Amino acid sequence: MPPPQAGESGCDLMKRLATDLKASIHNSETHAAGIRARITELEAQADPDQGQISALKQALDVLLKKIEEERASLAELEVVISENC
Secondary structure, rough: OOOOOHHHHOHHHHHHHHHHHHHHHHHHHHHHHHHHHHHHHHOOOOOOHHHHHHHHHHHHHHHHHHHHHHHHHHHHHHHHHEEEO
């Protein structure tokens, strides 16, 4: 957790963290969509590179897990913000 910026209250810090998490989730979702598109593109080829497809699927799984964890963290943070700010 990053330290508060000068003059930043606890509520301000949590709101900034929530905003950062939302941005990270959005960026990860965009990246995941790109990976899905690349997998689809490779699978449509006559002789697809199964190694590359497998690697992309693994990367996608890791990214989806990260998104899920960040969404859970964001939900918890939003509860704390709504209860305390």
